[in-house]
Amino acid sequence: MNAVTTVPPAAIAAEPIVRLDGIQRSFGLVQALRGVSLSLKGGHALALVGESGCGKTTCARIIARMDTPTGGEMLYRGRNITRTGTAAEEKAYRRAVQMVFQDPFASLNPVFSVQHHLARPLALYGHARSKAEQVQGVADLLNWVGLEPALTAHKFPHELSGGQRQRVNIARALAVQPDVLVADEPTSMLDVSIRLGILELLARIKQERQLALLYITHDIATAAHVAEEVIVMFAGQMVEWGDTLSVIGDARHPYTQLLLSAVPDPDRPFVAGDSARFLGHAEEVRRLSRPSSTEVNQVGSNHFVRALGAVS
Numbered sequence: 001m002n003a004v005t006t007v008p009p010a011a012i013a014a015e016p017i018v019r020l021d022g023i024q025r026s027f028g029l030v031q032a033l034r035g036v037s038l039s040l041k042g043g044h045a046l047a048l049v050g051e052s053g054c055g056k057t058t059c060a061r062i063i064a065r066m067d068t069p070t071g072g073e074m075l076y077r078g079r080n081i082t083r084t085g086t087a088a089e090e091k092a093y094r095r096a097v098q099m100v101f102q103d104p105f106a107s108l109n110p111v112f113s114v115q116h117h118l119a120r121p122l123a124l125y126g127h128a129r130s131k132a133e134q135v136q137g138v139a140d141l142l143n144w145v146g147l148e149p150a151l152t153a154h155k156f157p158h159e160l161s162g163g164q165r166q167r168v169n170i171a172r173a174l175a176v177q178p179d180v181l182v183a184d185e186p187t188s189m190l191d192v193s194i195r196l197g198i199l200e201l202l203a204r205i206k207q208e209r210q211l212a213l214l215y216i217t218h219d220i221a222t223a224a225h226v227a228e229e230v231i232v233m234f235a236g237q238m239v240e241w242g243d244t245l246s247v248i249g250d251a252r253h254p255y256t257q258l259l260l261s262a263v264p265d266p267d268r269p270f271v272a273g274d275s276a277r278f279l280g281h282a283e284e285v286r287r288l289s290r291p292s293s294t295e296v297n298q299v300g301s302n303h304f305v306r307a308l309g310a311v312s
């Protein structure tokens with residue numbers, strides 16, 4: 001096991017599209033992010049995993065320019081964008097980085113049709129100038145996300161299922177031809193039966209469009225469906241990260257092990273008292289994981305784990 005002095009970024013890439021280096025974000029006394037470093041590169045997915053409040057959404061909002069870090073640096077295609085740039089630079093970045101939100105019901109305007117939702121960004125960013133180009137562009141986008149244009153384009157959000165709405169949201173994000181897609185818990189409000197379809201769609205988009213995908217989830221089991229690399233976060237800090245298969249298959253940090261042990265095993269029957277034992281164990285793991293250590297150990301070619309701090 002090699003100890004490394006600085007925190008190596010997750011998803012080490014020759015030419016990342018977006019890179020965060022030691023990002024901090026405090027809200028008063030709350031340290032939402034404590035030195036998060038990561039790289040997002042084309043055709044590659046990174047999963048950010050952790051429980052509620054660990055800082056996942058804050059990280060996504062910073063990447064999408066909806067929030068500003070209180071420390072650290074942010075780079076876009078090698079250019080330092082930590083401070084606000086010119087209006088043109090900001091507009092270009094906001095086009096390049098698109099978000100898909102958790103709630104597919106709230107993210108579409110109920111008074112507009114699917115056609116309107118998709119034609120608008122196409123027109124705004126000059127990807128469809130005439131009416132005919134808009135109709136064709138919307139049809140292409142709907143086909144891309146697995147929706148039949150003739151059956152979908154004229155519909156309003158309330159006429160669609162949750163999964164169909166999320167596909168429209170993904171199509172809308174794709175309309176501006178982004179480089180980066182940030183998907184914040186994109187399936188957590190959907191029926192279990194349709195979640196895998198959305199994850200497979202994201203994985204296909206990443207591959208075929210060579211997009212950089214940041215997939216945010218509290219469910220570590222789904223990370224392997226989508227992402228080549230994973231970061232496990234606890235209390236604003238990266239505690240374990242690297243190749244998804246290595247992190248999931250050979251988890252070293254007790255908090256990662258806790259997340260994995262919470263994944264239901266259909267082959268194991270439920271035993272009375274299991275949940276109480278699990279909750280007690282979970283509290284103990286959180287107590288051990290909370291103290292911060294700067295020591296990071298390399299346990300695989302791309303697999304890093306933060307050492308536990310001293311518990312008083």
Ligand SMILES: Nc1ncnc2c1ncn2[C@@H]1O[C@H](COP(=O)(O)OP(=O)(O)OP(=O)(O)O)[C@@H](O)[C@H]1O
Pocket residue numbers: 027030031032050051052053054055056057058059218
């Ligand atoms: N605008 C804010 N003002 C004050 N505290 C905030 C704000 N935004 C986030 N926080 C705090 O920062 C921490 C991280 O929150 P964040 O929403 O990033 O976590 P999360 O992992 O995305 O959780 P969830 O899955 O519930 O969305 C939490 O303690 C939260 O209360």
